[in-house]
Amino acid sequence: MSELDVAALLAHPANGGLEVVVGGDAVWEQVCSEASEDGLATTERTLAILTGPPPSTTWHLDALLRRLHTRGYTGLALPAAAVVDPANRAVAQRIGVVVLRTAHPAELAKACWELLEGRDALALGYVRRVARTIEYRASGLGDLLRHLAGGIGHGVALVDAAGVLQQAGEPLPDALHARIDFGGWLDLVPDTGAGAAASVRVDSERRRGLRLVIHGRGLDATHLRALGTAAEVAMPAVAARILIDEVVEVSEASRASSLLGEFLExxxxxxxxxxxxxxxxxxxxxxxxxxxxxxxxxxxxxxxxxxxxxxxxxxxxxxxxxxxxxxxxxxxxxxxxxxxxxxxxxxxxxxxxxxxxxxxxxxxxxxxxxxxxxxxxxxxxxxxxxxxxxxxxxxxxxxxxxxxxxxGLDQLLMASTGSDTFLPAATSLLAPLSPELLATLRAYLDHESQLVATAAALGTHRNTVSVRVHRIQDLLGVDLTDPDVRLALHLACRALARASGPG
Amino acid sequence: MVWQLARDDLGALGCGCSLLGSGGGGSPRVLELALRRTLAERVDVHEVADLDPAMPCLAAGFVGSTILLTERLPDPEPFAVPIAALERWTGGRIPAACTIEVGGLNGLSALHLAGDLHLVDADLMGRAMPSIDQLSVIVDRVPGLVAACWTGGDGVVLVEGARGPDLERLVRTAVQTAGGYSVLVVAGLTVGDLAEHAVLGSWRRALELGRSYVAARTDGTAALAAAIGARLLGRGLVAASSTGPDGRLMGFDVRSVGGPVLRLVARDEILVALVDGAVEAATPTIVVALDDLTHEVLEAHELAVGRHVAVLSLPGPTWWDTPARRGHVAPQRYGIEGLDGAA
Known part of the structure; x- marks a missing residue:
């Protein structure tokens, strides 16, 4: 059975300007709205909404509270004009009747009905509001979220597991974000102090793990389910907006890219x-x-x-x-x-x-x-x-x-080694060398054939470098004192280095 | 059975009448002081059954401002002029008398007639009430009633067979003419009429109540309440007062720390007492407010913010307990809707 309390009513966006005169933790299973006290029959766990004129004197209100209490009512909503004096408040507190005042009793009754009986009506109300917001043209995702937040009357946020990406209305508290389950389709986080949140997965090709969140405070389970429906209905609009924004971005980039391509050609x-x-x-x-x-x-x-x-x-x-x-x-x-x-x-x-x-x-x-x-x-x-x-x-x-x-030189080398025939030649020339010897040869040539500088660059002893240089000369059958040989080998090393790296 | 009222009982009787006044009817103190000098040491009080039912009888009392009575003292023989007129009109001597209202100062008013007439232990209200059309004989529409009202000096107005509300208006006019208060004498009755159409044993009840009150006055409030057979509804500070829509009804919010919220609704008398919204006593049940320190019986106009009071209820006169009569004394009669559910 669904229930209703003061917090849930306060959270309802159309509660008729509700004011809590005497609070309490009463939970209502029914609501009875009547023009006069006579229509309020015996019941239990019920909120009475008086739509007619309020009691004309403080002692009448005392007596009314008492009679309603005797008949099983634990809450009374009076028209906004009702005078409630301190003794009335004391009586209400003593006998445990919550006293509310509302400028629009009929609207409050409707809100109660939505929360208690008309779960679907509540959800439908939200769906209508979502539909109305979609009617307005949004210039981007942020704009759309602002429209949604304004229309629904609760905070709206687009989040991923790391945090809030964009939001509108009341900011989403971190504590609430932490309780959202990113696994499923629809997730409802009941209120335990930081507020309640309803979220649905947003399917986007480029961004995984997005969720659309609608959140607020004092929302009971019924209300939260309705917001869940609202989120489900709003999600496609949000996903579409993300897609539209992406398409605009991609087409912009692709036009620019092809223009640049033509220019370079x-x-x-x-x-x-x-x-x-x-x-x-x-x-x-x-x-x-x-x-x-x-x-x-x-x-x-x-x-x-x-x-x-x-x-x-x-x-x-x-x-x-x-x-x-x-x-x-x-x-x-x-x-x-x-x-x-x-x-x-x-x-x-x-x-x-x-x-x-x-x-x-x-x-x-x-x-x-x-x-x-x-x-x-x-x-x-x-x-x-x-x-x-x-x-x-x-x-x-x-x-x-x-x-x-x-x-400078790198560029020259790039140009000279860029040809298609050079690379195979360089590969076969240097094929006898192990990777270690190849690195040694490259460092040796880079450092103007100096043993000490090469050893320092490689982090080895210069005798090791000396031995390796001799081995390289033996393996390749070349003389490294010949400038032409040195140039050829240097170019080959560069070409291989380029070929092995990305470019 | 005839019983005797001693002059020394005047104090206790006055206290009893104050209690039965339910906060209205005026203080009997002035009449008590006057009667101490004029009343015989002992006067006979007849019960209705003691007298010939056919014996003509009158009911007498003061009407109008009771406060004014303490400022402009009444004539030593206040009822002489109207009675003379009534005897002329009815064509014979009226040998018996009772009071119109036992609550408040009128509880003592008929004692002025002691010696001349047989005093009958009965009254026409059983407590204090504000209107002439609330007299039991008018409520029951006893035929042949004649009422006479002093209009100042030797003037008198005599009305026969008038309807209740008309009599009420005429008496109010006479009161204005007489200068704020007047005397009313109702005749055309017999002692036998009283047996059916009046509250009986009124003085005896007032005297017993007064004696118990005097004896227990210095005891604790709860003990005092028990001694006079009253129910203690609550004690506390008058924290606030409010006015009803007609401007005549007053609400008094009596609070004690952590205790229930006691609310009194008063006009000329204290009419209703609510505890936490529940009607604990409503007219014709008698609601008495005592000063919580001195146990003095307070009149409704003496209730004021800041005063510590104890509120008691005494059973109302059972004479009103029929559907036809109750409408004339229930809270609705005073414009108080929805508070009839007396516990």
Whole structure:
């Protein structure tokens, strides 16, 4: 049997302006609403709602309370005009009758009925409110949640196991969030002090473990079930909104990405159509640009990466553009005047900060191009950034961050070893060497054939390095004092290193 | 059986009449002081059965402001003018008399007629009540009634056969004319009429009540209540008062720490007592408020916020216990709806 108490009535959004005059822990199983006392028959555990004029004197109210108590009523709701003096309160307390006042007795009676008998009506009322909120156009998920919270009259939140993602209305208490079960479809958390919550799973392709929560205080089981229904009905709207937001984001990114692709295909040559479309997109080929590219070092979603990067770029004090390209994000900073070396330095530093901020959420390698002007310059700096990013993937020592201006030789080496024929040759040349000897050879050549520096880099004794160098010469049948041999082997080492790393 | 009322019993009788006044009817003190000088040492009081039922009889008493009676003392022979008029009208001497109202000062008023008339131990209310149309003979519509009312000086108004409410209005007019209070004498009765249409043994009840009260007055409140056969409804401080919608009814909220909420509803008399909302006593049951320190019987107008009181109930006169009569004395008669369920 369903029951009703003061807290449940107070929690009802349409309780007729309820005021508790004399509180108590009475629990009601029935409600009897009558215009006068005569209609209130003998009963038990019942709330009486007097819709007619209240007793005209304090002693009449005394007597009314007593008679209702004798007839089995444990609560009396009076019209708002009723005068309740301290002695009336004392009598009510002594005989255990809760006294309420309401500006709209009929509305209170309806609320009681909904809570007690009309569980479905209560749920239907909420469903109607949800439907009304959907009618209003929402500009985004946050907007939709605000509409829902306003319409339902309770706090609404979108959460995952870690916490609240977005919410509207009364904030969701952490203690309540902690009690939500993320396993099932519908979850009802009864009120044990921190409030009650009804939540349903929100199915989203890109984000798992989301739940839509409707919560409030003083909600009894009936009320909570109704809110559960409201959440179930509201969920598709929320899921759809998430999807719409995602689609908008994806289509935006894909348009930008294909535009950038076309621009890069023209290799910096003038193309009126592409440039026109770039301008329409807010990308101006004029001016001075510093390109950058962030490459994923793991399986991060490219769109997620773009939104992370976008958020950081918006904080920069220069015009910045970015879009997805392949498994990474390509973008550039634009200056109207040629940037001074100090400005370039500052821009690189802020891009490094972007790289670090993004790095907290996703493993990335970032390359930065040099500053150049015009459409050709933009092409150039983007290509440089792409190359730099490829190299940065192998540069843990620099924090997976590389600025092309610091590159020079690496770039030359990249160009010369990038051909399709070089790699097999280099592989077969170095095939006799064990990984240990290969590492030793690479370090030896990197450190200008100096035994001491190589030993320090490898963390071994220089005699060990000396022995290994002799073994390498024996295995490969070469003379490492010959500059041509050294150059050839150095290139081969680079090519293998590149081939083994991502790029 | 004829019994004798001693002059020394006046004090006790006055106390008994005060108790039967239910907080109304005025204080008998002034009449008591006057009668101490004029009353014979012993006067005979006849029970109705002792006298010839055919003997004409009158009922006498003061009407109007009882407070004014203590400021402007009444004539030593207050009823002489109306009785003379009535005897002229009825054409014969009226040899017997009783009081119209035993509660309050009228309990002693008919004693002014001692010596001249046979005093009959009966009254027309059995307690104190505010209206002339609440006299038992008018409630029962005894035929042939004649009422005379002093209008000041040697003036008198005489009304025959009037309906209750009309008589009430005429008497009120006479009271105004006379200057605030007047005397009312009702004739056209016989002693035999009293047997059926009056409350009998009124003085005896008042005297016994008064004697018990005087004897136990210095005892504890509960002991005093037991001694006079009353029920102690509660004790406490008058914490608040409120007024009813008609402006005449007053509610008094009597509170004690942790105790039940006692509420008194009063007009000229204390009419209803509620304990925690339950009606514990309602008119015609007699509700008495005593000062909780001195045990002085309080009149309704002496109830005031801040006063410590003890509230008792005494059984009301059983004469009213018929459906036809009860309507004239029940709380509804005073505009108090919904409080008739006396426990």
């Amino acid at each position: 023209h290799r910096g040559r003038q193309d009126a159509d592409v440039e026109e479309r770039m301008r329409a997109h807010g990308w101006s080929p004029e001016g001075h640009h510093i390109g950058f590219r962030l490459l994923e070092r793991d399986q991060t979603d490219t769109l997620d990466l773009l939104s992370l990067v976008g958020r950081e770029l918006r904080a920069l004090p220069v015009a910045a553009h970015a879009t997805t390209r392949g498994h990474g994000v390509t973008g550039w900073l634009t200056f109207t005047q040629a940037p001074s070396p100090a400005q370039v330095e500052r821009a690189v530093r802020s891009l490094r900060e972007v790289h670090q901020a993004v790095g907290e959420h996703a493993a990335v390698a970032t390359g930065i191009g040099s500053a150049s002007s015009g459409a050709a310059g933009l092409y150039g700096t983007l290509i440089e950034a792409t190359d730099a990013a490829r190299i940065a993937v192998g540069r843990e020592a620099t924090g997976w961050f590389l600025h092309i201006d610091r590159l």
